[in-house]
Amino acid sequence: MARRRIAVIGVGKIAQDQHLPVIDASDDFELAATVSTRGLSHNGLPVFRTPAELYAAMPELALVSICTPPGIRHQYVREALDAGKDVMMEKPPTTTISELDDLIAHARRLDRVLYQTWHSQWNPAVDRTKAILAQDGVRSVRIDWRESVRKWHPGQDWVWEPGGFGVCDPGINALSIFTKIMPFPVFVESARLTFPANRQTPIDVEIAFKSGQMHQPKLSAGFNWLEESGEIWTIGVETGAGDVIKLEGGGRSLTINDELVLQHGDGEYAAMYDHFAGLLERHESDVDAAPLRLMSDVFLMGARVNGPEFEW
Amino acid sequence: MARRRIAVIGVGKIAQDQHLPVIDASDDFELAATVSTRGLSHNGLPVFRTPAELYAAMPELALVSICTPPGIRHQYVREALDAGKDVMMEKPPTTTISELDDLIAHARRLDRVLYQTWHSQWNPAVDRTKAILAQDGVRSVRIDWRESVRKWHPGQDWVWEPGGFGVCDPGINALSIFTKIMPFPVFVESARLTFPANRQTPIDVEIAFKSGQMHQPKLSAGFNWLEESGEIWTIGVETGAGDVIKLEGGGRSLTINDELVLQHGDGEYAAMYDHFAGLLERHESDVDAAPLRLMSDVFLMGARVNGPEFEW
Incomplete structure (x- = not known):
């Protein structure tokens, strides 16, 4: 099966240390582009300053992995879902419980796959x-x-x-x-x-x-x-x-x-991307709110x- | 239609000021008993020291309204649901978000009616x-x-x-x-x-x-x-x-x-009991977690x- 094309939004330390190398090595995924306010590209692939520019330039792209700090996450995930994308997101999910519950409800409403990771x-x-x-x-x-x-x-x-x-x-x-x-x-x-x-x-x-x-x-x-x-x-x-x-x-x-x-050793992110591939295959979401709730x-x-x- | 028999658990100020008089005046409900650690009865009806004693003595009773402070609420609602009761609860619902979400899930699992009030x-x-x-x-x-x-x-x-x-x-x-x-x-x-x-x-x-x-x-x-x-x-x-x-x-x-x-004037509690009667009629829960989440x-x-x- 062809690998699924995915964009990484937010090219900070965790994207560079984990997401990008894991996608590079994955049988399930293939990097299509990055979104980086600092313009950080990967392997010479297209880089966009905002998610909106990515969605406009590559409308056929179906998947994004959001690796920004949590403060902007609610807005970015909302935008991605509204643009019809399936979404994987870093931890901690959001800065408030209300935002996380809103994202769960919004993904369900739009019938999109939302995967909240806890590495x-x-x-x-x-x-x-x-x-x-x-x-x-x-x-x-x-x-x-x-x-x-x-x-x-x-x-x-x-x-x-x-x-x-x-x-x-x-x-x-x-x-x-x-x-x-x-x-x-x-x-x-x-x-x-x-x-x-x-x-x-x-x-x-x-x-x-x-x-x-x-x-x-x-x-x-x-x-x-x-x-x-x-x-x-x-x-x-x-x-x-x-x-x-x-x-x-x-x-x-x-x-x-x-x-x-x-x-x-560390197989956390490879296992998470495997799991995301399975969720996409079954068109299922997986959002575990328990850790953020307890905190x-x-x-x-x-x-x-x-x-x-x-x-x- | 016969009025539904209900017990009030926790006979503090809010029960005495609102719940008991509103039930006395209701066309939908009839008080069956109270649970009060201080032994406070109402209209000479049976009073029990614990919910467990109530459930043992009146197994046919199907409804409880829980008016205690929030600290004990999670345990009391869990017990009531496990005993097969439909439950109405005072605000604030619980002292933590994890507890409220657990009650929502538990009521759904047991197919019971749970109504979280916000007067x-x-x-x-x-x-x-x-x-x-x-x-x-x-x-x-x-x-x-x-x-x-x-x-x-x-x-x-x-x-x-x-x-x-x-x-x-x-x-x-x-x-x-x-x-x-x-x-x-x-x-x-x-x-x-x-x-x-x-x-x-x-x-x-x-x-x-x-x-x-x-x-x-x-x-x-x-x-x-x-x-x-x-x-x-x-x-x-x-x-x-x-x-x-x-x-x-x-x-x-x-x-x-x-x-x-x-x-x-104040028709808050009468309107809430009317709403609870409707929920019971339709066998529907109504738990609005938004206020506790925001807080x-x-x-x-x-x-x-x-x-x-x-x-x-």
């Missing part, structure tokens, strides 16, 4: 964990998501602006794994968000979750942006069978009772603590 | 405004929702606890009218929340909304809890036709170009300001 969900170690918990149940979960904002966002003041989510921007990756592996729905019971006195997004977040389960598993998470010893992206689970599971490295390594049972609930329910000022 | 929506002046805006369009909206927390919640420290919403608790009534009357979807563009330095919920909120509309109407809201001159519950609209509309008194009075065209987006997107301490 951390696409790891074999995550799938294996999900299968184990579905069978054995859950006694407790502890999420530790710690990294250095100075390493990952050096000097980027926008991460501290309202709507930037702060340490919840990496933290939502943990929530996307958490909501995928849990065999029952989870809700925010309470949270504590520490804001640097001179900044508008949290630098440290501690969350207690609840579930409707009779046996009341103990579920909690801690996100921190001041970890200088290296990344700690770990989800620890005690199963109903008493086994101790550790998902480490953001979902790429699985240890059961101190024995390493699975470790693999939004943290801000809604959380106690605020004024912490020390943060300077780069 | 401020049930005013003829609101309906009239909606009809006008649907025809003439919108140039601008300004919402002013100001009242005294000392008058409405004297000494109630829980309104300042995390998850209590603060001034957004009355403010969500304005949002429920706003989302009902607008002829297009609206989203939070930015917000500023002022928290008393010694409290965990906002005392003053200013919101700028955006829409996907080409003509970019100017949309904003201000909520304040320190208004001692009396309640100001006003939504001012300039229509696309240039008319100036004022919805005042929380939706009970409509003025167009300084001419009072509609003013009426949640305000907390997610908003800039925080530390204001002066608040003491009663």
Whole structure:
């Protein structure tokens, strides 16, 4: 079968590191063009300054992958759907829940395929964990998501602006794994968000979750942006069978009772594009709103603590 | 037709002021029992300490109206749906978006009727405004929702606890009218929340909304809890036709170009129970999540300001 022609909208770091090389190597997709406000082309293919210019110049193009920051995403996805395109979008989906729900409804109204990606969900170690918990149940979960904002966002003041989510921007990756592996729905019971006195997004977040389960598993998470010893992206689970599971490295390594049972490299984006090809084949949408909802609930329910000022 | 037997769960101020008298006067409903942790009966009817006791004692009862504070609502609605009841629930629906979406999905799964009420929506002046805006369009909206927390919640420290919403608790009534009357979807563009330095919920909120509309109407809201001159519950609209509309008194009075065209008393709860009877007749749910979503987006997107301490 001929490969499906797709355009990438927003040629920032994630498009250059992942989307473009994965499309180049794909059996399902073929890059047709890019949209870049800075005019960044790829492999000499056409580049447009706005989505509208792309749609006007290539009306037959049916697919777009939107890799911009979330602030503009609602407008861009709306435009793409209105132009009759099927759409894949980066995480976090939008800056508000109302916008995401509007996109879900709009795609349904227009009968278009909408795929909301959560890259951390696409790891074999995550799938294996999900299968184990579905069978054995859950006694407790502890999420530790710690990294250095100075390493990952050096000097980027926008991460501290309202709507930037702060340490919840990496933290939502943990929530996307958490909501995928849990065999029952989870809700925010309470949270504590520490804001640097001179900044508008949290630098440290501690969350207690609840579930409707009779046996009341103990579920909690801690996100921190001041970890200088290296990344700690770990989800620890005690199963109903008493086994101790550790998902480490953001979902790429699985240890059961101190024995390493699975470790693999980064196949997240290749798996996502495979999944998108399947959705298109079946003309199905896939929008998982659970991670953004949980994160939004943290801000809604959380106690605020004024912490020390943060300077780069 | 025989009146439908219904139980009221949670016999606090809103049940005593509204639900119980409205059911007593209804042609569609008949009170069967109450559930009250304080043992508050009504008209000598049976009273139970927990919903589980009610369901065990009156298994044939098909309807409940849940009037508790929102913290316990998710659990109570889940229990009621699981017990096979159709459910009407007070506002605000739940303390998180995840919980509300879970209830919507659960009711659908069990094929039960779930009705989420927003009392401020049930005013003829609101309906009239909606009809006008649907025809003439919108140039601008300004919402002013100001009242005294000392008058409405004297000494109630829980309104300042995390998850209590603060001034957004009355403010969500304005949002429920706003989302009902607008002829297009609206989203939070930015917000500023002022928290008393010694409290965990906002005392003053200013919101700028955006829409996907080409003509970019100017949309904003201000909520304040320190208004001692009396309640100001006003939504001012300039229509696309240039008319100036004022919805005042929380939706009970409509003025167009300084001419009072509609003013009426409180028929909100009677209209809601009429609507619930219709939903039951048609076996349809009605859950409008838009007001809670918008409020949640305000907390997610908003800039925080530390204001002066608040003491009663």
